[in-house]
Amino acid sequence: MTTTVVPPGAAGTGVRELTYVKAFNEGLLQCMREDSDIVVMGEDVAGYGGVFHMFDGVLGEFGPMRAVDTPIAEMGLMGMGVGAAARGLRPVVDIMFMDFLAVCLDQLVNQAAKMKFMFGGSVRVPLTITTASGAGLGAAAQHSQSLEAWLAHVPGLKVAMPSSAYDAKGLMVSALRDDNPVVVMLNKLLLGAKGEVPEGLYDVPLGRAATLRTGTDATVVALGRMAVEAAAAAEELAAEGIEVEVVDPRTVQPLDTETIVESVSRTNRVLVVHEAVTFGGIGAEIAAQVQDLAFDHLDAPVARLGAPFTPVPFSPSLEKAYVPDRARIADGVRGLLARG
Amino acid sequence: MGSATVTSEHTSAGERLDPQVVLDLHRRMVRIRVFETEAGRLAEQAELPGFLHLYVGQEAVAAGAMSCLRDDDQITSTHRGHGHAVAKGAQFRPMYAELFGRVDGYCSGRGGSMHINDLSIGMLGANGIVGAGIPIAVGAAFASKYKGEDTVAVPFFGDGASNIGAFHEAANLAAVLRLPVVFVCENNGYAEFTPQAGHMLLEDVADRAAAYGMPGEVCDGMDALAVRETVQRAVDRARAGDGPSLVEAKTYRYYDHQGVKGLRKPYRTQEEIDAWKARDAIELIEARAAAAGVVSEEQFERVWAETRADAADAIEFARASPLPDPADIAQDVYTVMQAPQ
Numbered sequence: 001m002t003t004t005v006v007p008p009g010a011a012g013t014g015v016r017e018l019t020y021v022k023a024f025n026e027g028l029l030q031c032m033r034e035d036s037d038i039v040v041m042g043e044d045v046a047g048y049g050g051v052f053h054m055f056d057g058v059l060g061e062f063g064p065m066r067a068v069d070t071p072i073a074e075m076g077l078m079g080m081g082v083g084a085a086a087r088g089l090r091p092v093v094d095i096m097f098m099d100f101l102a103v104c105l106d107q108l109v110n111q112a113a114k115m116k117f118m119f120g121g122s123v124r125v126p127l128t129i130t131t132a133s134g135a136g137l138g139a140a141a142q143h144s145q146s147l148e149a150w151l152a153h154v155p156g157l158k159v160a161m162p163s164s165a166y167d168a169k170g171l172m173v174s175a176l177r178d179d180n181p182v183v184v185m186l187n188k189l190l191l192g193a194k195g196e197v198p199e200g201l202y203d204v205p206l207g208r209a210a211t212l213r214t215g216t217d218a219t220v221v222a223l224g225r226m227a228v229e230a231a232a233a234a235e236e237l238a239a240e241g242i243e244v245e246v247v248d249p250r251t252v253q254p255l256d257t258e259t260i261v262e263s264v265s266r267t268n269r270v271l272v273v274h275e276a277v278t279f280g281g282i283g284a285e286i287a288a289q290v291q292d293l294a295f296d297h298l299d300a301p302v303a304r305l306g307a308p309f310t311p312v313p314f315s316p317s318l319e320k321a322y323v324p325d326r327a328r329i330a331d332g333v334r335g336l337l338a339r340g
Numbered sequence: 341m342g343s344a345t346v347t348s349e350h351t352s353a354g355e356r357l358d359p360q361v362v363l364d365l366h367r368r369m370v371r372i373r374v375f376e377t378e379a380g381r382l383a384e385q386a387e388l389p390g391f392l393h394l395y396v397g398q399e400a401v402a403a404g405a406m407s408c409l410r411d412d413d414q415i416t417s418t419h420r421g422h423g424h425a426v427a428k429g430a431q432f433r434p435m436y437a438e439l440f441g442r443v444d445g446y447c448s449g450r451g452g453s454m455h456i457n458d459l460s461i462g463m464l465g466a467n468g469i470v471g472a473g474i475p476i477a478v479g480a481a482f483a484s485k486y487k488g489e490d491t492v493a494v495p496f497f498g499d500g501a502s503n504i505g506a507f508h509e510a511a512n513l514a515a516v517l518r519l520p521v522v523f524v525c526e527n528n529g530y531a532e533f534t535p536q537a538g539h540m541l542l543e544d545v546a547d548r549a550a551a552y553g554m555p556g557e558v559c560d561g562m563d564a565l566a567v568r569e570t571v572q573r574a575v576d577r578a579r580a581g582d583g584p585s586l587v588e589a590k591t592y593r594y595y596d597h598q599g600v601k602g603l604r605k606p607y608r609t610q611e612e613i614d615a616w617k618a619r620d621a622i623e624l625i626e627a628r629a630a631a632a633g634v635v636s637e638e639q640f641e642r643v644w645a646e647t648r649a650d651a652a653d654a655i656e657f658a659r660a661s662p663l664p665d666p667a668d669i670a671q672d673v674y675t676v677m678q679a680p681q
Contacts, residue, residue, distance in 0.1 A: 070513060117450055
């Protein structure tokens, strides 16, 4: 069966269908109306509205001091965000493609993430980093990665991976309200995906998973767009009489281990799915936590499904083979049920 | 170094020496010299954990620049950051306590020498990554402009850092966004152990300003008055909304890149070191003031004595401060948000 996610604090507001990117954009604009410290900075975020329409309307409504086009200079841009955040603004730094984070990791990893700790707590870094991630557009090895495991490994950062229009808005709102650096990974293939979104301002707390579907035979923990694929796989499996519970962690740092473990303790089997490479991915962390906290409940080893250990390939035949999809998730669940 | 008019009773702008200015610069420099000399001694006695990058020799740069700034002006610093913190007004007690890794340190023992900060006086942190403070200062300047303040931001960095991408990106950003930034390059002639001629073909880092459409000016980094005059012009420009500038101060560090004495083969000649020490910034200002008769020897001596007493007190304070409790190791990794309802 499918469960409905009840929008907290959204009572009395209309719910309508919006695309994922429009929902994100609405959350940003609503927060900017509430809080004049929020400033958007990045490449083509102002005049052009962002290459993915993430920032449509920001310049028009808030003017050039709150929608700042910068040179193509990610290190400078990220550092500017860090400095502005340390001085009390709440900057949104857009890194157009997640792959480009590699150009400015020092400012994110060595500065933003550590500043509060290194300074003995005397500073806050309320910085939101938005970035487009994920494969499937034929964008090849430098415009397609999902690097959440890198970021989740760094103490001081938070990482959100919305899988629906509802979460794209709610997680962005939480990121903007958080006093820590938060990376919001928008999945490129989901930008146009529609979903029900309340008109009013609401948040989706960072660190609280969503159970997209309840089931008794196995748990699939799936990140980002893989949660959508996992839900579809669950529909397919239901026709075979297999009831799968689908858990979308929604943020990988912090990670809602409690919800995952609670689910696994009922279903006794778990498959973790992400589109990042399997080796060293978040799946490895989840597998380790599950075996530590729910070992006695497991009827089979924790299974993982991710990308092979290669850069994201270009050719459609290769890229299709690279990213997990609903068919391979369903196969993974069948394999999981055949074990133990 | 052609501008060393050691005995002039006038500034290079032709103004008569102002005793208040002289005493202010002198006090800032003496505080740095004493703080760093004592820190070096503690390190040699193996009392301090970790790395120590000492600022001795370069005092005129921090003192001259900081004398142009207010508490609400922002600076970012480097791995060699004690001098900037002291000149901006940081206190000896929490500084030494941090070097000792104690709970009363500026970073509660979590940062150490390379992360000393004091936001109450606009000190946005030393930094362990070469060049990393430069874009952060640009962000601080963005915040100033956004809030409509007349504050300025001053990133300090070395000749070595002027080669790193973060400097060039930050300089261009500040220029194109017309932000109130004064880039202060302390050219001490070496990127760690590599002499300037081995890491850039330019003689003057200030020439790099032209690439970003901003003024660049060279000054004598052993002459605190010259630094002050040059930085003041850039600060005035920034406060007036006319955008960033680059100031290069030619200076020298007396100690090694890290610690007090070089542990391996020498990379600088004794003649070179002696030549720079002959133009020592503190001796220079004391001699000029004496020649002009504007500050007495006793006044200078009092500053030295007070500063030494301050350092002695602070070192005792630091030694007595407790080490952090390992049970608190995860403290301040995140700003704790109110639990969602």
